[in-house]
Structures are given as C-alpha cells and as structure tokens.
Amino acid sequence: MPMSNPPVLIDTARVQARVQEIARSIEADLAGHELTVICILKGSFIFCADLIRAIHLPVKCEFMGLSSYHGGKTSSGEVKVTLDMKEPIEGCHVLVVEDIVDTGLTLQYILNALKLRQPASLRCASFLLKREALQSDLKVDYVGFEIPNRFVVGYGLDYQELYRNLPYIGVLD
Secondary structure, three states, X not given: OOOOOOOEEEOHHHHHHHHHHHHHHHHHHOOOOOEEEEEEEOOOHHHHHHHHHHOOOOEEEEEEEEEOOOOOOOOOOOOEEEEOOOOOOOOOEEEEEEEEEOOOHHHHHHHHHHHOOOOOEEEEEEEEEOHXXXXXXXXXXXXXXXXXXXXXXXXXXXXXXXXXXXXXXXXOO
C-alpha cells in the first residue's frame, strides 16, 4: 500500500547546502589531521555518507549501532549498543556523526564511552538538534539544523524503518 510523503520541514536544497557548510567547518577545525568518523547507525548513515564525501581531509570511517527508540516515537532513555567499532581510536581525531539529538542521553552515553578509549580529540556532529528536548548541557560541535520538538523523518531518519529514503526532513505527527 503506498504511503503519503510527510510535509516538508527542511527541503533537499537546504539539506545539501548545510552539509557542505558543516564539512567546511570540520576542515577548518581539523586542518592537517587525519579524521576518524564514527557513523552512528542506522539513522545517520545518509548524513554521514554525504558529509565524509564533502570533507577534504584523510578520513577513516567506523560504525556503531545504538538504539534508544526501540520502534516508538519517543526515546526510551535506555541506550543499547547493537554494534561496536572494529578499530581502536586511541590517539585519533574522532568525529561522532549522529542523525538527531533530542534528549541528548544517547550522544552523552556515546561520548563518555569513547573518551575512555583515549582519542586525541573528540567532536560530534548532529544533523538535527531539538534544543527544547535536551536533558543535559551537552555541547554539539556541529549542528545542521535546530528544529522544534516534533517527530521527523527522512534523510536517514525513520519511523518503523520507513521514510529513511526521503531526501528532505519531513514532519510525521
């Protein structure tokens, strides 16, 4: 059965332009360094792919799988690691790439765990940030867009594994 596309919150052109801007900021901050990018699966895979193609630095890519939604529309608050990285990051300049930060609990969990692995530097990029939903004073180094506290899909974000393929951010109420 065909599903209708949700209304657009951030259109495709704005998405692509912002990815380029974030890449330029990362290049400026990490000029002369090799970068290890950690893509947080599943939601950030499209943003991460576009971002690493836009970064003109030597880039290694790792993957971590974490879940805090467990199929619903709100975070459960419980972070579950579903896939860990294959390579060590000690002494590396690391960029964690997330799709969305709402409560911040998942990203805070990731950053705390990665600090224990002793990277040379640790930064994070999130395509979307719901500042009004944050439950901590978490600092996100690179933010694509701040959005209202609504449930969004597209550009890798899903609802029950659907809508990831939309090239824009849509609202699903």
